[in-house]
Amino acid sequence: MNALAERYADRRVGSIFIYTHEAHPGEHYPHLTSMEQKFKHARDLRDILGVTRPILVDALDGACHRAYGSMPNMSWIFTQSSVPVYKADWTDVHSLENAIEYFLGVIERRRSGERLAPFRVERLDHRIQDQAAFYKGLERNGPKAVREFRAAFG
Amino acid sequence: MMTDPELLSRYNYDEFVPAKFEPWMRFAFSPPLGGPAQDFPLWHLDGRETSLAAIWSHHTYTVVEFGSFT
Numbered sequence: 003m004n005a006l007a008e009r010y011a012d013r014r015v016g017s018i019f020i021y022t023h024e025a026h027p028g029e030h031y032p033h034l035t036s037m038e039q040k041f042k043h044a045r046d047l048r049d050i051l052g053v054t055r056p057i058l059v060d061a062l063d064g065a066c067h068r069a070y071g072s073m074p075n076m077s078w079i080f081t082q083s084s085v086p087v088y089k090a091d092w093t094d095v096h097s098l099e100n101a102i103e104y105f106l107g108v109i110e111r112r113r114s115g116e117r118l119a120p121f122r123v124e125r126l127d128h129r130i131q132d133q134a135a136f137y138k139g140l141e142r143n144g145p146k147a148v149r150e151f152r153a154a155f156g
Numbered sequence: 157m158m159t160d161p162e163l164l165s166r167y168n169y170d171e172f173v174p175a176k177f178e179p180w181m182r183f184a185f186s187p188p189l190g191g192p193a194q195d196f197p198l199w200h201l202d203g204r205e206t207s208l209a210a211i212w213s214h215h216t217y218t219v220v221e222f223g224s225f226t
Contacts, residue, residue: 003221016215019223020198023168025177026226033170037199045201047225055221058198058206063160064167066196066208067222071186075223080212084193091183093221105217120190143226150172 004054006095006102015102021047021059022067025074026151028144037062079105094129 007017021044027033034040037059044057060066070078071091077098079088088101112118140147169176187193195209212218 007219014216016211016218017221018211018218019221022222022224024224024226026172027170028226031226034168035164041199041201041203043225048201051225056211057201058211059201060196060198062168063163066198068167068180068182069187069194069196070222071183072180073183073222075221076183077222078220080193080208080218080220082213082216082218084195084209084212085191086187086189086193087217089183089186089189093223098219102217102219109216122189139226147172147226154172154174 003093003095003098004052006099007055009099010102013106015106017055019047019053019055019057020066021057022072022074023064024143026140026143026147028140028142028147030142030144031147032144034062090127092129094127097127097129 003017003019007015010017021040024031024033024043031043031046034043040059040062044059047053048057064072070076071089073091075093077088077090077093078086079098079101080086087105088098090097108118137148140151166176167180193208193212195207197205197207198211199205208220212220
């Protein structure tokens with residue numbers, strides 16, 4: 003995702019990460035009880051997991067996150083005029099890049115004189131499932147996070 | 157900033173069990189594409205307040221990923 007942000011930064015496509023709540027709280031990263039703790043976890047996301055995009059912290063009650071569907075790792079694309087044009091219940095770099103290319107193409111097509119009207123489309127995209135990396139992440143949160151995930155999903 | 161204690165504890169659930177995380181999987185009820193998006197306050201890591209609209213106003217398109225350390 004960082005590389006995607008860098009690839010499109012000079013084409014006026016911005017990228018941010020909104021810090022929400024702990025999806026898999028563990029001994030090392032427990033559930034959030036204060037904004038101070040939320041800022042600390044968000045800084046660790048930057049410093050330990052290497053997120054280079056701007057990280058913005060949501061309110062402690064997740065007002066923004068909840069309004070947009072509160073999925074643990076969803077992605078949206080917004081226009082400059084406050085219109086959401088893409089939403090996905092998970093984050094996948096290929097799906098996002100495909101959408102960005104399409105939307106940038108719309109701008110070019112309009113510039114070349116095409117008259118375009120929006121319409122809605124649904125599509126089932128595919129993301130990479132890396133179980134080893136996922137469990138490594140759970141272990142980083144603490145043994146409780148691993149136990150609870152195994153209990154929930156086997 | 158909102159401080160309803162009951163909401164805070166439900167949203168910031170303390171264990172990953174279906175009864176606590178499933179109520180938040182509400183993508184099917186998320187806003188439709190094409191309409192005006194709701195704005196919310198957000199905070200930079202240094203504590204400065206901004207907003208979602210302030211962020212997306214700087215770019216033709218803005219990709220927003222939601223998530224956390226865990």
